[in-house]
Amino acid sequence: MAAPVVLDLAFTAGAVLPAAPSAAAGLWADGEAGSAPWHQLLSGWLGQLAATLPPDLRAPAYSLGLNLVDDQEIAELNAHWRGQAGPTDVLAFAARDAGLEPPPPLPRWDSSDDDEDRYEDQDNGEAVAPEPLELGDIVISLETASRQAREHGHDLTRELHVLASHGLLHLLGWDHPDDASLAAMLALQERLLT
Template identity: 65%
Template sequence: MAAPVDLDLAFAADPELGPELRRAAGAWLDPLEGADLWHSLLSGWLGQLASELPPQLRAPAYSLGLSLVGDAEIAALNADWRAQDGPTDVLAFAARDEGLDDTPPLPMPSWADPEDDPAGSRGPAEPLELGDIVISVETASRQAPGHGHGLERELRFLASHGLLHLLGWDHPDEASLTAMLARQERLLTTPGQPE
C-alpha cells in the first residue's frame, strides 16, 4: 500500500442537512471528525494514485476542497456549470482542466521539489491545487439502497469518482466508464479503508 501524501483539505458539510442523513452518514458529516476521516481517506487515495498520474499532476503536496451539500445547492451548481436541471450526485471542478484553454498546465516551481531543497530552508512545498468535489448527501442517500450499500459507502464512492475526475479521468464512453468504475472499486477496497 502506498504512503499517504501531504494534503491540504478544505472540508465543509452543510449544517442544514437533516438528522436522519446525519445519523446515516455517521462521522463522515461531522465538521471535525469528518474532516479527519476525509483527509485520511483522500490523502491515502492520492498516495495510491501517485504512480499513475501524468507528470503535471505529480506533486509532493496537494490541495482540494470537499463539500457535502443538499440537493438544492448541487442543483444550483449543476444548472450554472453544466446547464442541467435538477440535482446530481457529485460534481468535480478541476483546477487543472486542460480543456478550458490551449495553455499548458502550470509547472510546479522548482522550489516545491524537496530534492531541490533537502535542508527544507525554503519551507514546505506549495500544494498543487486540484479543485473541488461537491457531493449531494440527499441524492447519495436515495442512491445507496439501489447500489446495495449504506450512505457512508456511497459518499466514499462518490468522493472517489470526483477525485478521479480532478486527476483527469473521464468517461465519455462505456469502456472508459467501466475502467473508471474499476479504479474506484480498487480505491474503495484498499486494505485499511472503512467498509
Template identity: 60%
Template sequence: MDLDLAFSAAEALPPELLQAGGVWLDPLQAEAIWQGLLACWLGQLSAELPAELQSQAYSAGLSLLDDAEIAALNADWRGKAGPTDVLAFAAQDEGLDDAPPMPLSSGLEGDDPEDAGEPLELGDIVISVETAARQAGEHGHDLPRELLFLASHGLLHLLGWDHPDEDSLAAMLARQEALLAAVPAGRAIPD
C-alpha cells in the same frame, strides 16, 4: 502524501441523514477523516499520475451539500436542471482559461508548485448527501459507502480521468473499487 483539504458540510441536513452518514458527516470528525482518506488515495494513485500532476503535496476542496445547493451548481456549471450526485471542478483541466475562477483556486496558475513549495491545486469535489442517500438505497448499500464511491469518482475526475464511452467508464469504476477496497470496514482510515 500531504493534502490541504478545504472541507465543508451542509448545516441543514436532516438528522436521519447525519445519523446514516456516521463519522463521514460528523461535524467533529468528518474533516480529518476525509482528509486522511483522500491523502491515502492520492498516495495510492501517485505512481500512475502524469508528470504534471506529480507532487508531494496537494490542495483540494470537498463539499457535502444538500440537493438544492448542488442543483444550483449543476445549473450554473453544466446547464442541467435538478440535483446530481457529484460534481468535480478540476483546477488542472486544459482549456479552462475562459472558465470562471475555481471556487477554491490557489492563485498559483502558471507557477510550478514544486518550485514554490506550495501544494498542487486539484480543484473541488461536491457531493449531494441527499442524492447519495437515495442512490445508496437503490444500490443496496449504506450511505457511507455511497459517499466514498462518489468521492473516489470526483477525485479521479480531478486527476484527469473521464468516461466518454463504456470502456472508459468500466476502467474508471474498476479503479474506484480498488480505492474503496483500501477503506477498512467500519470507517477506519488506513495509516
C-alpha cells in the same frame, strides 16, 4: 499499499443538511470532526494513485475541497455549471481543466537532506515548504447519496466513498465519455475502495 501523501483538505458539511442522512453518515457528515477521516481517506487514495499520475499531476503535496450539500444546493450548481436541471450525486470542479492557464512551477524536492524534507525554490535556490498542487473541489449531495445507497443495497458511508473516489478521479483528469472509459474508471474506483 502506498503511503498517504501530504494533503491540505478544505472540508465542509452544509449547515442545512437533512437530519436523517446526516445521522446515517455519522462522522463523515460532521462539519467539525469529519475532516479527519476524509483527510486520511483522500490522502491514502492520492498515495495509491501517485505512480499512475501524469508528470504534471505528480506533487509532494495536494490541496482540494470536499463539500457535502443538500439536493437544492447541488441542483443549483448543476444548473449553473452543467446546464442540467435537478440534483445530481457528485460534481467535480477540476482546477487544472484544459484551457486554463498553467500554474507556476512547483518547488523541486531536495533529497540530499535526510533529516528533514526540503524544497528548493527554482528562482533563488532557497529552501521553502512545498506549495500544494491545487486539484479543485468535489461536491456531493448527501440526500442523493442516501437514496443511491438504498438503491445499491449498501450503507451511506460506502456510497459517500464511491462518490468521493469518482470525484477525485475527475479532478485528476479521468473521464468517461464512452462505455470503455467508464468501465476503466469504475474499475479504478473499485481498486481505491478496496
